[in-house]
Amino acid sequence: MDEPLNLVLFSGTDDKLQAAAVLTAGAAALGKPVNIFLQYWALDAFRAEKIGQDHGLAPEAGSAGRAAVDDLAAAGQAPWAETLRQAKDLGEVDIQACSLSMDLLKLESTDLDPLVDGVEGVTAFYLNAGEGQVVFI
Amino acid sequence: MPVIEITQTVDARGLSCPMPIVKTAQAVKTLPSGAALELLATDAGSIKDVAAWCKATGNELVEQSSDATVYRFVIRKK
Numbered sequence: 001m002d003e004p005l006n007l008v009l010f011s012g013t014d015d016k017l018q019a020a021a022v023l024t025a026g027a028a029a030l031g032k033p034v035n036i037f038l039q040y041w042a043l044d045a046f047r048a049e050k051i052g053q054d055h056g057l058a059p060e061a062g063s064a065g066r067a068a069v070d071d072l073a074a075a076g077q078a079p080w081a082e083t084l085r086q087a088k089d090l091g092e093v094d095i096q097a098c099s100l101s102m103d104l105l106k107l108e109s110t111d112l113d114p115l116v117d118g119v120e121g122v123t124a125f126y127l128n129a130g131e132g133q134v135v136f137i
Numbered sequence: 138m139p140v141i142e143i144t145q146t147v148d149a150r151g152l153s154c155p156m157p158i159v160k161t162a163q164a165v166k167t168l169p170s171g172a173a174l175e176l177l178a179t180d181a182g183s184i185k186d187v188a189a190w191c192k193a194t195g196n197e198l199v200e201q202s203s204d205a206t207v208y209r210f211v212i213r214k215k
Contacts, residue, residue, distance in 0.1 A: 022155050025155045025156075025158075025159050026155040026158065028162075029155065029161070029190060031193075075151065075153070076153075078156065083159075086163075087159070090159060091162075
């Protein structure tokens with residue numbers, strides 16, 4: 001359990017971010033460290049003024065998928081940002097913004113939600129990943 | 138069977154995966170060693186998840202039961 005789980009989040013839709021948040025919370029509950037690296041549209045979803053908004057779903061969801069996700073939310077499923085907050089309270093979860101994506105989206109650190117711990121490049125990400133698995137979502 | 142004294146109950150009924158385990162892990166953190174925690178959940182995944190979490194963390198799953206809708210677990214902190 002010592003090797004971290006390393007998640008590269010690329011997609012910014014709510015379903016993929018929810019899946020990533022569930023993986024993160026599960027690992028945190030087991031005492032497994034988690035490193036999250038935010039790129040492209042996932043980073044965009046972590047903007048302070050956008051994090052609580054509707055980020056849509058992956059194209060394969062369709063209208064039936066949209067209804068299923070809405071049902072789960074109505075039944076009380078926590079939004080992904082809340083699941084990540086709980087995971088951070090519980091365990092060792094480090095969330096870093098990709099510096100290239102920061103440039104791409106013309107973002108400053110102050111534009112991001114406080115869930116994001118900092119900005120780093122891909123080399124630092126690999127260094128922290130150690131021998132742990134890298135998962136791209 | 139001796140009656141186990143429950144120190145704390147986590148009511149995770151209605152919560153979806155992984156919240157029953159997250160709430161359990163949060164609660165166990167605050168308990169002293171040897172204390173027993175009761176978890177109530179409706180997530181069907183919790184049957185395998187609670188067993189796996191106990192195995193991985195070294196806490197003991199001392200009781201497990203269910204009725205038609207609710208799963209009940211008692212976990213003793215290592």
